[in-house]
Amino acid sequence: MLSKGQIKLIKSLHNKKFRKGTRMFIAEGKKLVEEIADSPIKVLHIWATGRYTGPLQHNQITEDELAQVSALTTPQGIIALCEIPESAGPLPNLDNEWAIALDDIRDPGNLGTVIRIADWFGISHIFCSEESVEVYNPKTVQATMGSIARVNVHYVDLGEILLKYKSENVPIYGATLEGNDVYATTFSQNGILVIGNEANGISERVERSVTHNIRIPSFAKNKGPESLNAAVATAVICAELRRQGK
């Protein structure tokens, strides 16, 4: 059973303003909620319908109640109220590690997919420019499929942070449409991969810190698409740099 206050609270968390005010977010679906429960992220409350059969303690609600508060078109039987961590922790040392920088990424699904990709390719840190979509957006949380619990997302002044790493000789690779063919590039063992905004690419301010411009070659027979989706481009480049590092 959900109280009126709980319904109001959960629904308010579909909205960024209230997530910021309360420092809470919601996560839905068996796999995602179980992964978060098994992570340092604090789960405050779990509600589930009769469909949920996993090990997590929860308050039972009806499918109608769930549909009322769910952010999904097709609710998945379980919803959790979680605490937004205080911070993503200190900036990492990148002498032997890779990180991803997202310059003004706007689509919540893209951000969530990039987090899942980073997790798959062993990249623990993502830097987002302050204008980027928020990581606790329900669509982002959902698209991470649980990787949100394992990847640190830092909201930073991207231009400044990249200059700092550049001054420490961390190579900074910018994904562009005109750079060097990614398959003719020898990647370093560490670095930052910069992915631009879906429509406008990498901003001028961020571009200044890029030390290597790279591009994924197109194999289209005639006129193909102008670009790849931002998350897809991230995956193709991460796959290539890990292949080389093997």
Place this chain on the structure above:
Amino acid sequence: MLSKGQIKLIKSLHNKKFRKGTRMFIAEGKKLVEEIADSPIKVLHIWATGRYTGPLQHNQITEDELAQVSALTTPQGIIALCEIPESAGPLPNLDNEWAIALDDIRDPGNLGTVIRIADWFGISHIFCSEESVEVYNPKTVQATMGSIARVNVHYVDLGEILLKYKSENVPIYGATLEGNDVYATTFSQNGILVIGNEANGISERVERSVTHNIRIPSFAKNKGPESLNAAVATAVICAELRRQGK
């Protein structure tokens, strides 16, 4: 100006049943509508607001009118009514070509992203099992970013079609979680890449035709995600097989 009948028609096309009945679909946004107008797909009508500045002839409508019929959260100034082509054409000869087979893909955005990926990597044909999401879903059309005009999507009995190609010695690669490392695989110059359903992978019936099981290795440090998103996996494998073929 939009008539009541037009408003009703356009809104009905958000729904699969009406797309099937009328054989029409909608496309939105400058780039997408211009790409479709420049393709064999027949555009029946274009409406745009004062924001649209491209070359296409259109009927002027207000932002309020557009918001009323748009399938997008943020309408993009232009919407076109298009005709669904009679068929995707004959099945291709794959003696020297690659195709992608989608076994029960369910997410409309994933299907659209796969179409854009196929176009980028020079793959002109996609086979979808009959239960897969429909290609003229507004979210799919949108995610193709125009590639829908250049890639042929065939809805087929996937088990049967794959058996046919297999009997013609076309290699069939199935993306799984346990197959051979994709970076230790030498890809043929032609073939079919089979991608399974988002939650359940490749079905038993389709699996029987697979001649090579492959997997994208995970580089996660500890426990990482169970899998990659279906479109992301498609991209990583297409990139690798094209890299090898260069």
